[in-house]
Amino acid sequence: MSSLKLRTRRDFGKAIGTAALAPWAAGGAMASPAGTAATGVPSFPANFLWGCATAAYQIEGAAHEDGRKPSVWDTYARTPGKVAGGDTGDVANDHYHRYKEDVALLKSLGVRAYRYSVSWPRVFPEGRGPVNDKGVAFYDRLTDELLAAGIDPWVTLFHWDLPQALEDRWGGWQSRETAKAFADYAAFVARRLSDRVRHFFPINEFVCFIDQGYGTGIKAPGKQIPAGALNQTRHNALLAHGWAVEAIRAAARPGVQIGLAENPQICVPVIETPAHIEAARQAMRELNAPFLTAILEGRYTTAYLSAAGRHAPRFTPEEMKAIASPLDFVGLNVYTPTHIRADRSGAGFAVVPLPSSYPRMASEWLFLDPAVAYWAPRHLAEIWKVKDVYITENGCSSDDRIAADGCVYDTDRVMYLRTHLASARRATEEGWPLRGYFHWSLMDNFEWTDGYGKRFGLYYVDFRTQRRIPKLSAELFREVVRRNAVA
Ligand code: PNW
Secondary structure (H helix, E strand, O other): OHHHHOOOHHHHHHHHOHHHOOHHHHHOOOOOOOOEOOOOOEEOOOOOEEEEEOOHHHHOOOOOOOOOOOEHHHHHHHOOOOOHHHOOOOOOOOHHHHHHHHHHHHHHHOOOEEEEEOOHHHHOOOOOOOOOHHHHHHHHHHHHHHHHOOOEEEEEEEOOOOEHHHHHHHOHHHOHHHHHHHHHHHHHHHHHHOOOOOEEEEEEOHHHHOHHHHHOOOOOOOOOOOHHHHHHHHHHHHHHHHHHHHHHHHHOOOOOEEEEEEOOOEEEEOOOOHHHHHHHHHHHHHHOHHHHHHHHHOOOOHHHHHHHHHHOOOOOHHHHHHHOOOOOEEEEEOOOEEEEEEOOOOOOEEEOOOOOOOOEOOOOOOEOOOOHHHHHHHHHHHHHOOOOEEEEEOOOOEOOOOOOOOOEOOHHHHHHHHHHHHHHHHHHHOOOOEEEEEEEOOEOOOOHHHHHHOEOOOEEEEOOOOEEEEEHHHHHHHHHHHHOEOO
């Protein structure tokens, strides 16, 4: 009867001898055959990939160092009134000099992957033409440091920092010359890094640098061009993606994997009834017609083209084929929901506006609905038969403070993470092909127009001293990774 008094698996192991223990009982990091971690909480699949994400302009700093020239974000941030507090990425997290320390932070979280972005104007200061060897050398060092720490680099080639020279010369993405230059740059980086980097994302989030960069003008380069020109600019960005996929395949060592890091509207059915779910599927296709749907289907939807009318983009079948170049996986950046209900009129669906009382995080736009982490992979699998899905960003801003004891108790981020991961876990449990999760972000950083005022990190950064302080959420995430289960 003495075994009844034993409380922990470790005691149990001692009693019966370790040889008899199931492999998962010892550490808790491995999944049990039944998909249940040592704690009894359902675990993620055995090879589920845990990672963190960042982007060059948001963390690197060293804006004028070693031959880097300005990007459109350097210019935009310098324009009075554009970025909160007049903040710029000049110094940011000084990651260019502190990358070893930052890789150590990743290592201490236990993650196996890190999504970083390469700064185009660091590698090609003029956007094209002569390469800047010192810029390339930084990504060599960073990549080597990651690999030495057992962390796989997943590399984004464009996270919004377009070389200013290309904006000046061609009006940036308004010209397909920029798309061609991008494919050349992508090929160059893939050739240089693909002996060590096996995963590439050509472009991060189209809407944020096209619709917001050239439509509303709330992000760099801050232009407002007419509807027809905007649709053509969107099309140019799609071409840049497609041509880059082709160029990377041609230039890289065999076997590299190429995917998206896109933030579509994530359509969540208001209630999970068959009618609302069907409406959400239709909405997912139509509301994302300009980018995600175009890439995954190789065509613009009829509704998109007819709504655009005489402002519709001009394109050829060959271009649409390039845009739909086969991908190895699809990554989605998952933040805020679009709630959808069935609707008998017209499209068959309607967007349900958020009530003014709807909960949100510190960023104005970041409304809370963990269901996005479930519906993103499910929609990709159901609508487009995607076989490998990653959440390439998920996270939240919160009003982080250092408490009297020196700790940062970001209980709202802990809640955000736990609920979103539980929702992601529901997706894997039901068999939807979600293969990994990258947290946005490793550490607080330059949050675009919000400057340093909105913090998304697992690590708090004191931007005066560059000290990194683990938040409570870092502890949670480390525990999640260790258990491979929601903690
Ligand atoms: C992403 N929205 O941007 C970017 O990839 C990151 O660089 C950024 O720091 C992070 O999310 C947090 O903002 C987004 O309005 C910006 O839904 C806006 C939205 C989504 C993502």
